[in-house]
Amino acid sequence: MGKVKKTRFLAAIALGSLMCVVPAACTREYIEQVNPVCFETDVLPIFQSNCTQSGCHNAIDREEGYDFSSYAGIVNKGIEPGDYKGSKIYESLVVPGGESMPPAPYGRLSDEQITTIALWIEQGANNTINCGDSGNCVTDNVTYAATVKPILQKYCTGCHSGSAPSGNISYATYNATLSTALSGALVGSIEHAPGYVPMPENASKIPACDVEKIRQWVLLGAKND
Known part of the structure; x- marks a missing residue:
């Protein structure tokens, strides 16, 4: 907003x-x-x-x-x-x-x-899209706390959190996210790559820039920063 x-x-x-x-x-x-x-x-x-x-x-x-x-x-x-x-x-x-x-x-x-x-x-329940999108995806200084966690909270933790997370996969905390990130399943699923269950489930892909930010975080070692 x-x-x-x-x-x-x-x-x-x-x-x-x-x-x-x-x-x-x-x-x-x-x-x-x-x-x-x-x-x-x-x-x-x-x-x-x-x-x-x-x-x-x-x-x-x-x-x-x-x-x-x-x-x-x-x-x-x-x-x-x-x-x-x-x-x-x-x-x-x-x-x-x-x-x-x-x-x-x-x-x-x-x-x-x-x-x-x-x-x-x-405000009228309008189908507003491309809001403030400059077309530039900045992936510098990607961190878990400031970049990755907010994306996961926005698109994933509605299903993947709590005592019974969907697919027994939780993204509620860094430790819960780490194994899926390092295995390649996190990026594979949000990319809708072959061999992975596309996420979010029954929905369109998350924005390409957000996918790239998570990819960069994983490539840099998926640190708890």
Whole structure:
């Protein structure tokens, strides 16, 4: 989202303990004016990382009629452009109990992720792409903490974390990531290379520049830097 003014959500977003049982009933919930949210880089990765695994909301399984693997699928059902509180998808992210999404054993989205989705909906749920892309991929000074970890958190840890990570592969920590990185499986999967399971599952490849940054980190020894 770049440099934006501080976004404040009352009740349903700001603190999990203050979430409304029915978000639409919150009368003190509001959003300040901020810069536009980019669908391609800010919103789509949240859905793909947390919602499109096998048996869930992908183009093949379409659980409960939802496909969150693409823009067309996401806006097809449950999104009311310009009205995040009236959008069923948003409500499912904040309402506590058995109806909340993602379902157990997957964890609730972070407040920041929920805020991003709400802002995108409120701004019209537009299919914004190539946001601020200069065409230059800078791979100098690639580190685990500042470069690789944020990419994995954005695209991978929705499935590959927690007590039961998908495929028994976790990217939640450096130590958990290291063996997959050194074996070549991490780069192979995000490149969609032959012989590897393409990741993110049931979704498009992550941006080429992010793939190259992870590749450079691995080539430099996959250090915990």
